[in-house]
Amino acid sequence: MAGTLAEKVWENHIVRRGTDGAPDLLYIDLHLVHEVTSPQAFEGLRLAGRPVRRPDLTLATEDHNTPTLDIDRPIADTTSRTQIETLRNNAKEFGVRLHSLGDADQGIVHQVGPQLGLTMPGLTVVCGDSHTSTHGAFGALAFGIGTSEVEHVLATQTLPLAPFKTMAITVNGALPIGATAKDIILAVIAKIGTGGGQGYVLEYRGEAIRSLSMEGRMTICNMSIEAGARAGMIAPDQTTFDYLQGRPHAPEGADWDAAVAYWETLRSDDDATFDAEVVLEAADLEPFVTWGTNPGQGLPLSGSVPVPEEIADANERVAAERAIEYMGLTPGQPLREIAVDTVFIGSCTNGRIEDLRAAAKLMQGQSKADSVRVLVVPSSARVRLQAEAEGLDKIFLDFGAEWRNAGCSMCLGMNPDQLAPGERSASTSNRNFEGRQGKGGRTHLVSPLVAAATAIRGTLSSVSDLGPDVAVPDGSPLDLQPA
């Protein structure tokens, strides 16, 4: 029978098929762990006297709480320090591999899996973190879970799961200059809404998706959760294989050949049927920004803050009124006139090497607007090392930006990197919820290119707003190879 990519990976992991409405029991190939959602799970194991069933399929890293300054000193915030120490103790007690602060493989969990070559096509990947959808970029079925499920996977290496529906999201054609993977996914979320993906695995297809690098694909799959979907997937292809080959945990020799032979079968069959389909034309896309307090409240940068009275749906109208008030905006105000205080470049959405290269390309030879502070936070210590090897750190520092150590940082402000009440950011992260980046903080979600252009001008801007003296990277794929 014809199947979709998601169905094929699902079928391949059924330990026990559910009957009479019971869920299927699925095997989990890779379980990623971080300090915030795991302490209570390990405690549960301890109370029940259960071991971690497969420490060799489990990997932990420190990311949410970790400071991005002074990482060689004790963590100042005592509750953060306790949480990190708890993870260290649990990893030791249960025999789990941990990459701690200061280790070259420490970083955001969704960067660490791919960069070590642990994330591969055809796997099931889970983590107590909703942005686990990131790993779907490799053709893995990857989704976020709660702490009870973290404990369940630690104890059994399986999860009982009710089947998902499938949605094909096809993006035809080529992206225009200045538009990126981030703009694709923000446009998708604005189109289907923050609840549009509920119950679905999204599969991204089409020429615009195929021509993206792995970094761009990860950006797209990462934000599937913001459309309500637990997982997003992209069928693996040569781009995927090239990214993986030679990474520390990538298969070698005959195993590599066997893996690639299987991975090449991981695509939705031509006659497979999806439960829903959405089509976008890449040529219609332009840099996208959010104006509101959920990721679906986004518009092309050329637009204006919505006028609530013009919104037909009562719930959406009320939500827009509330968002505009919280964000301190005026209905009808052009988005390009919004001045920001802080530009944050980082997160599991856009803190990878390509994102840093994109920002650096625009910043090179420029200086930041005086009124803006600029934080650049690589997604992992390896990404930081690579950026430094390419000289990107010098470009950021000359521009007037701060060059930080790796972690989740201002994406959710669990560490000291936060917005003050009323402070406004252009952020390459994934959530513009009220208070997400600090109590009272106001977040506009943007791509790394828009973030860099905004840092130069001080107001929400795209590459097209910059003068001819700024080198404009090509559209898609971005010309972002190291010089």
Add this chain to the structure above:
Amino acid sequence: MEKFTQHTGVGVPLRRSNVDTDQIIPAVYLKRVTRTGFEDALFAAWRGDPSFVLNQDAYRTGSVLVAGPDFGTGSSREHAVWALKDYGFKVVLASRFADIFRGNSGKQGLVAAQLAQEDVELIWKVLETAPGTEVTVDLEARTVTCDDVVVPFQIDDYTRWRLMEGLDDIGLTLQHEDEITAFEATRDAWRPKTLPAKHLPPVEIKAARPVELSLGRRPGL
């Protein structure tokens, strides 16, 4: 987990859509390593507003939250469920729930019951007209009763069964441990293992230091 068949308690109308888990419990409260004691963190950003529904006497002891569509979106944090439970909520009623939140609720014995939006509106009206009105949620009959409003709700059969029996998922799964072991024996050789660890050579990571900012602000303030 305690068995759940029926619950009656004060209904709390939360007329907001897209209540994400960052609103239910902000990230700053996620640093605790315990599973309880999150009651103060519930809706922390909104609790400072005197007009917020939980700050009104009639609703303060509420145990049935009646929320707008797309409740529990965003972060996977199970702390959102713990905070609702610690405050005293037994049931959340909404016309749509985010998938992860719904799953977390089921694991923790919080009933996430899905109603038609027009039925939510009817219940809101009753609760706002007569604050303090009790709502009865009958899991066996799958009905919600609030004054003269009696409406059905949806919850999947498996979750309902587990809630009514008070069953622990891990215990259920471990009944099939031999099947897990048999499955493991068939896994492909190429599938990755995290141990023994392989990585690029270790390199020293230089610590970033605070910089003087032109605005005179310290980072993070």
